Amino acid sequence: MGPVTTPLLLNNGQEHGEEEKPLSFLKQFRVESKKLWHLAGPAILTALCQYSLGALTQTFAGLVSEINLAAVSVENSVIAGLAFGVMLGMGSALETLCGQAYGAGQMRMLGVYMQRSWVILLTTACFLVPIYVFSPPILEAIGETTEISEAAGKFAIWMLPQLFAYALNFPIQKFLQAQRKVLVMTWISAVVLVIHAFFSWLLILKLGWGLTGAAITLNTSWWLIVIAQLMYIFITKSDGAWSGFTWLAFADLWGFVKLSLASAVMLCLEFWYLMILVVITGRLPNPLIPVDAISICMNIQGWDAMIALGFNAAISVRVSNELGAGNARTAKFAVLVVSVTSVSIGVVAMAIVFATRDYFPYLFTTSDAVAEETTKLAILLGFTVLLNSLQPVLSGVAVGAGWQSLVAYINIGCYYLVGLPAGIILGFTFSLGVMGIWGGMIGGICLQTIILICVTSIRNWNREAAEAETRVKRWGGAVADQ
Template identity: 85%
Template sequence: MALESPLLTSTNHSNGVEGGGKEAKSTVKEFGTESKRLWKLAGPAIFTAISQYSLGALTQTFAGLVSEIDLAAVSVENSVIAGLAFGVMLGMGSALETLCGQAYGAGQIRMLGVYMQRSWVILLTTACLLVPIYVWSPPILELIGETTEISEAAGKFAVWMLPQLFAYALNFPIQKFLQAQRKVMVMAWISAIVLVLHAVFSWLFILKLGYGLVGAAITLNTSWWLIIIGQLLYIFITKSDGAWAGFSWLAFADLWGFVKLSLASAVMLCLEFWYLMILVVITGRLPNPLIPVDAISICMNIQGWDAMIALGFNAAISVRVSNELGAGNAKAARFAVWVVSITSVTIGVVCMAVVFATRDVFPYLFTTSDAVAAETTKLAILLGITVLLNSLQPVLSGVAVGAGWQWIVAYINIGCYYIVGLPAGILLGFTFGFGVVGIWSGMIGGICLQTIILIVLTSVTNWNREAEEAETRVKKWGGSAVEH
């Protein structure tokens, strides 16, 4: 017996090691399986987001090749006026990520079309309320510190861009409707075709025919409406596997409750979108602002392209979390969060390295001015850090939308961005005289703090309770009244 004891111990140890090895292999396999699910959603969603963002970014690039004032006009309209509208519309439409995603996970397919129509009613009404901001944008821009020259040019361009505002109102509910059903390849193909057409016609109208800002407005508005038409044709023709059953008067039922959830989503996302938009506005209050505004606009353009990658992951994780919670799979929802976080941060590190490596080159893609290019190169370090932080932060916001935590994150955003980050940026930029570098550095501190809080919030979440709340939410919004 004395001889058997070490053998038994050895055997037990061997079994323990073997068990640990099997567990590790199982985790790796699960990670790989979840990654495949994630990329099936995130890949096309990233491509769609980049393609649609590139419409405005390409317009800005072509405008920059005409003159510095045209670049400033398109940059300020894109980042301030259209940026404000984009944030409101995307935010209001993001209520559908929670409702459509959880209803789809619970098998209540027919409710998705009704939800989308309710969202159209709310967003088209919101678009009408935003029209005065476009019409009176010159005095608004001057009030917040832009020069008269830049404000008047951007204001003129803003009025021409009103059709884009109503395109936003239709587009975002359509996207959330399709994303919840994992029909992301449809959006990717439509966006790719429109982007190619946009590049060709932008070159033709802005540079070749010399229409300048008028040509920019024509091509950008047309491109956005082509996306809407393409997506609607797909939905109306295919019926989206039963999710679209035609127009219904149910679109006007329960509107106030829907508005409240839409507002929560809008506040959460707008506070994020406007934060970096404000960076451009504050920079406009520096002495001799034209070069700093152009430089920061170029950096925001690059950051915006990178943010589209995170926005793709945001959409993917929102769908995964909402679908799994709607189906009652709390453990799967939690695991999906970890997989997407690791993946997104890895990509963020790579993108940061690319920014650092090309800091002397990429400015010349947007400007022919050596002074603007030199200022942009100086800001590249801050751009790289922002790119890294923004690889994780939107993903965690996507988790919040999928789980329905919009109001919680809205309060976090107010505290981190507007009570900490923004005052710190103003203090460093103006009081301590660090200029645009100081403004941006302070605001990065706000992003950093918000990301840390969201990591903690996600880590301590009780996912079983979230699954129960998802079931309650689906019943509350009429899912239980619809046949499977």
């Protein structure tokens, strides 16, 4: 299937051949904002619903005991967090390829790309299984107590089905997002969340199954999402993007693996950065209360991050679609609109955290000691929420344009050569504890955000559009003709 020819649209939505009427900046902003929210709204709701699966499980576990809260928190943050970062990162290669192929009219290639990603991610999941199986000694080696490590390790083994659900789910999501079919994911995730909440209460609290009940409900919920999305794709054929299983899924795998690895490195370095905060906190004296407190803060930050992740998905689709269609100026303007919108929401979220810092800890724990420690950390949580309103959006721009390798190097320098050492020095050398650890790591986020702003500002967007055209031809042309 060759590229389809479509009329080139101007920024104000007119076709060539019509008299161009200049639009005011505010009107252009409003037009682009409408397109953005059409994608970001459902994407945010989907991300919130799917994140809430683990967060609700953690909440119910915390109402049973402190050790259950620590077990679920550490497994979610460290073991599943590692897998989530790898799978989401490798699946994000589809945001570049599917988005630009869709913009160029290469519809059939979307289904082929998704199947290639399944092959790669399912293979990767098999390599990650030992981390789940041997998680207790791994957690102890990085500083967790024996009690927390054994409880989290037991829960990790029960969560292996979730790992393989990740491997299928993320390519499916990128496949649907590239076509702007985001509402179906929202409805599926919302229905599953309601089911998950009821059965979590039933199994964890009412029947007293504890961690066993938590594992059953969380695994089942993730697989319900995967199965429902697959049924939608298989039944509707996704407007021609799905034409059935094909051996083409195994063609050009090495080149696909390289792009997937670049995407994974970029996003994993971001996801693991705050995950490491929980791990380092576990090395403090008497770590149970600090670990519980930081886990609650990461839970709140995670919910807020889902808003930024929704904008991340939306701007990735907008940028990749527009670059694939050759509309460089529109892609650049979309970046400006999403940045202003996301930061505005981040300011509101920060204010909410500050206003509720004495109350929200009791949603997750019945321990006064844990709640008091969480309240102290709320000031850092507020600033993290603000910074993370922009940083994931800029990462979405990078994915949509195909800059994964560049951003991976930026992340290594800012996070792991600056932020992490600064946090360790402040936390341990200067005895500032978890406040110092987190404060230093916030410095890394600040530096990375500033650099990404500069990179995005100075890029030649006409050249990016030309590179997108070349990429679509290289990845899709020969195979599509088959």
